[in-house]
Amino acid sequence: MSDSETEADSPVKSLHYNRPAYITFLNRTGYPIDIAWLDYRGNIVRYIKELASGGVYHQNTYFTHPWIAWHSRTLERASFGGKKVFQPQPWQGEQHRTVVYIDRPMKSLLKLCLQTVKYLVRGDVELLEIPKDLHGPLKKRRRIDFVDYTALYRH
Template identity: 35%
Template sequence: MPEDVSGRPGEAAPLGPLRSHDSCEPSYVTFCNCTGRSVKPVWINYRGEPVPYSTMAAQSGRRMTTYFGHPWMFRDAVSDDRLLVNGHEVFVPPTGQVNEIGQPCYIMVKITIPVYTLKERCLQVVRSLVKREDYRNLEIVGSLYDELEDQPQILKDLERIQKQLAEREETLADRESP
């Protein structure tokens, strides 16, 4: 069960389509950090808000019992850069399975580093080497100052994904209407 039970259904209007749904169906997963980075697992609660879990060390794994329909995202614990889970930005667990003697069958969920654009990767490196207050002292093109200062944040990525999902739902609804 998620660590923070705030955001139960009925407490507030959902922020968007990406949120946990009430489910009693457990899902048995092993989150495998296949990166050389410390990783922050993040559960998306019933209101569509991120709830961070304890950090996973590089090249480690964590068995979890979560629930069908409870989305997860993963972030670099230091930089908050987005990471991928089974090749996607969001993982939504399937219904869990048990073997013939009733023991949970854990599925492996791989956390990996995406192929960042060259620009994204360069911004990451500069952020890791230069203090934020010194960005404007760098001899670089002016437009990069703002991009350096625009640090990665899960809330921005979550908002972008929520918008994409809402647009997709709207497009599907338009196709179905006469």
């Protein structure tokens, strides 16, 4: 994954597929999100594109299969209970799916403002009449490299 923020965690990837988990993602972010699985090599495999705010997505998965989500347009990472990566719990005979809430991460006012300016200004940020120490953070653009599962398995 290529991301302007450094991930403090060690590389995350799927380990095995012997304990199923049944989950339902619920988008509470207020904006469309993409949801992806981290495969056995740690590659990002997008499973859903632009799940609407308030949208629900059911997924059969496995205990050691991690999931991530991001804002469909700004690529800002979403969170699962304050965590950047969701690790499912194994199914233990429950008659219902585990509901997984996807939320906006907590950010400082500065980060929120920088994110908005990045979205609105696509050109040369050095032409803006703002403090020069904001130019560097505004030039950083986020990128997520993934394989699109939905495109691979269309019928």
